Amino acid sequence: xxxxxxxxxxxxxxxxxxxNKSVKNIPAKDLMPYFIRRHFP
Numbered sequence: 001x002x003x004x005x006x007x008x009x010x011x012x013x014x015x016x017x018x019x020n021k022s023v024k025n026i027p028a029k030d031l032m033p034y035f036i037r038r039h040f041p
Contacts, residue, residue, distance in 0.1 A: 012034045017023065 012031065013026070016026065016031060016034055
């Protein structure tokens with residue numbers, strides 16, 4: 001996996017956590033809509 005994809009994944013997770021401050025564990029299924037909306041490369 002190249003660094004662009006890793007940076008992209010980190011950005012999506014950061015945005016998710018900013019919008020869901022009470023979340024401690026993130027189920028992968030909850031992140032999928034964020035990746036789809038942001039057109040994961």
